[in-house]
Amino acid sequence: xxxxxxxxxxxxxxxxxxxxxxxxxxxxxxxxxxxxxxxxxxxxxxxxxxxxxxxxxxxxxxxxxxxxxxxxxxxxxxxxxxxxxxxxxxxxxxxxxxxxxxxxxxxxxxxxxxxxxxxxxxxxxxxxxxxxxxxxxxxxxxxxxxxxxxxxxxxxxxxxxxxxxxxxxxxxxxxxxxxxxxxxxxxxxxxxxxxxxxxxxxxxxxxxxxxxxxxxxxxxxxxxxxxxxxxxxxxxxxxxxxxxxxxxxxxxxxxxxxxxxxxx
Ligand SMILES: Nc1ncnc2c1ncn2[C@@H]1O[C@H](COP(=O)(O)OP(=O)(O)OP(=O)(O)O)[C@@H](O)[C@H]1O
Ligand SMILES: [Mg+2]
Numbered sequence: 001x002x003x004x005x006x007x008x009x010x011x012x013x014x015x016x017x018x019x020x021x022x023x024x025x026x027x028x029x030x031x032x033x034x035x036x037x038x039x040x041x042x043x044x045x046x047x048x049x050x051x052x053x054x055x056x057x058x059x060x061x062x063x064x065x066x067x068x069x070x071x072x073x074x075x076x077x078x079x080x081x082x083x084x085x086x087x088x089x090x091x092x093x094x095x096x097x098x099x100x101x102x103x104x105x106x107x108x109x110x111x112x113x114x115x116x117x118x119x120x121x122x123x124x125x126x127x128x129x130x131x132x133x134x135x136x137x138x139x140x141x142x143x144x145x146x147x148x149x150x151x152x153x154x155x156x157x158x159x160x161x162x163x164x165x166x167x168x169x170x171x172x173x174x175x176x177x178x179x180x181x182x183x184x185x186x187x188x189x190x191x192x193x194x195x196x197x198x199x200x201x202x203x204x205x206x207x208x209x210x211x212x213x214x215x216x217x218x219x220x221x222x223x224x225x226x227x228x229x230x231x232x233x234x235x236x237x238x239x240x241x242x243x244x245x246x247x248x249x250x251x252x253x254x255x256x257x258x259x260x261x262x263x264x
Contacts, residue, residue, distance in 0.1 A: 019046060019047040019048040019049075020046070020047050021044045021045070021046060021047065022045050022046065022047035022048075022081065022082065022175065022176060022207050023044070023045040023068065023079070023080070023081050023099075023176060023207075023209070024044045024045070024078075024079070024080045024081075025041050025042055025043055025044075025064075025067075025068075025077070025078075025079050026042050026077055026078045026079075026080070027040050027041070027042055027076060027077035027078070028040065028041040028042070028064070028067060028074045028076070028077035028078070028079060029041075029074060029075045029076035029077055030063060030064075030066075030067045030072050030073070030074045030075055030077075031063070031075070032063075032072075036075065036231065037060040037063040037231050038060050038063055038064055038067065038074075038231045039230070039231040039232050040076075040077065040231075040232065041060075041064060041077070041228070041231070041232065041233055042077075042233060043226050043233050043236050045176070045207065045209050045224070046207070046223065046224060047207050048207055049207060049208070049222075049223035049224055050198070050202055050207075050208040050210060050221055050222045050223050050224070050239070051207075051208070051209050051210065051222060051223070051224040051225075051226060052210045052211075052212050052215075052218040052219050052221065052222035052224070052225050052226070052239060052242075053209070053210070053211045053212070053225075053226045053227075053228055054211075054212060054213075054215040054218060054219065054225065054226070054227055054228070054242070054252055055227055055228035055229050055234075055252070056229065056252070059228045059229055059230060059231065060228060060230075060231040061180070061181075061211040061228055062104055062180055062211065063231075064211075064228065065101060065178055065180050065209070065211060067079060068086075068094075068099065068101075068178060068209070069091055069094055069099065069101045069178065070086065070089050070090055070091040070093065070094040071091055073087065073088060074087055081094075081097055081099060081176070082097075082175075084097070092124070095124060095172060096124060097175075098172070098173070098174045098175035098176060099174065099175070099176045099178060100121075100169040100170075100172050100174035100176070100177060100178065101169070101177075101178035101179075101180065102162075102165045102166060102169050102177070102178070102179050102180065102182065103180055104180040104181045104184060104211075106158070106161050106162075106165070107165060108153035108154075108156075108161055108164060108165060108168075109153060110152060110153050110154025111152060111153075111154060112152070112153060113149065113150050113151060113152060113153065114144070114145060114148045114149055114150070114151055114152075114153055114156070114164055115135075115145065115149040115150065117153050117164060117168055118135060118138065118145055118164060118167050118168045118171060119131060119135060119171070120168065120171075121167075121168035121169060121170070121171030121172060122134060122135075122171035122172060124172060125171070125172070131171070134170070134171050134173065135171070138167050138170050138171065139167075141167070141170075141200060141204065142163055142164070142166065142167040142197075144156075144160055144163050144164060144167075145164065145167050148160070157190070158185050158186060158190075159186050159187070159190030159191075159193070159194060162182055162186070162194055163193075163194070163197055166179075166182075166197055166198075166201060170201065170204075170206075174206060175206070175207060176206070176207045176208075176209060177201055177206045177207070177208050177209070178209045178210075179198065179208065179209070179210045179211065180211045181211055181212060181213050182194055182198065182210070182212075183195070183212060183213065183214045183217070183218075184213065191214065191217070195217060195221055198210065198221060199221065210222065215252050216243065219239045219240075219242055219243040220239065220243065221239070222239030223238065223239055224236065224237070224238060224239060225237055225238065225239045225241065225242030225243065226242075227242060227248055227252070234248075235248060
């Protein structure tokens with residue numbers, strides 16, 4: 001496979017709606033058993049932005065998110081959140097710092113109600129009043145939470161379950177929402193409403209780190225794009241730069257996207 005001569009461009013550049021660095025990965029090496037899946041991953045996630053990671057199956061995208069969530073401890077390199085190193089911290093400690101992940105596979109308790117599932121998202125919050133207030137606020141953002149409150153989560157469609165998973169993750173009032181392929185298995189219409197909901201969470205003040213197999217839609221939504229290939233960052237840039245990059249377009253997007261006139 002051809003490789004780009006360009007070094008990954010400096011992330012956190014002048015992208016509208018994105019602030020300073022919230023999360024920073026520097027030379028992260030991580031894997032399972034004897035092998036390394038991530039072979040020195042370096043990029044930043046800008047506060048207030050939507051960073052979308054794209055790349056082929058097996059590139060290490062979910063592994064990278066596992067390292068960010070503390071499920072996998074990097075062998076080398078550092079992961080820093082708000083200036084604090086996360087390496088070696090437990091998943092619970094990382095949740096408490098405001099990083100919450102919605103995993104690639106559906107993760108609701110199917111036999112429990114929608115409301116119970118969402119409430120469980122606040123399992124680290126002891127104050128019941130705070131839990132009730134958050135539930136009320138989140139139900140206003142996600143109508144399905146009140147409309148289907150008493151229904152078993154397992155009775156919802158895949159797209160509806162995704163929305164409830166999003167609602168659940170907001171119960172911890174996260175600063176960084178990490179989404180692993182949220183569009184997986186959704187039909188085009190549901191896909192659209194799922195992406196709109198990601199926009200809604202972003203507008204609600206969350207920084208988003210998104211892995212997306214639907215690379216074109218993910219990068220369109222994103223302020224920043226990262227291309228991960230075989231455990232290495234191949235390219236970073238604004239979402240639009242990655243989307244319009246001729247080689248990346250040819251490899252992952254079924255053809256390059258023509259540059260769009262600025263101001264659109
Ligand atoms: N728990 C695990 N134990 C051992 N190897 C694993 C484990 N999880 C993933 N791997 C391996 O690590 C590599 C990267 O997997 P990963 O799930 O991170 O890729 P991905 O980019 O998320 O792919 P996809 O687009 O298919 O979700 C693969 O070779 C995979 O087989
Ligand atoms: Mg994956």
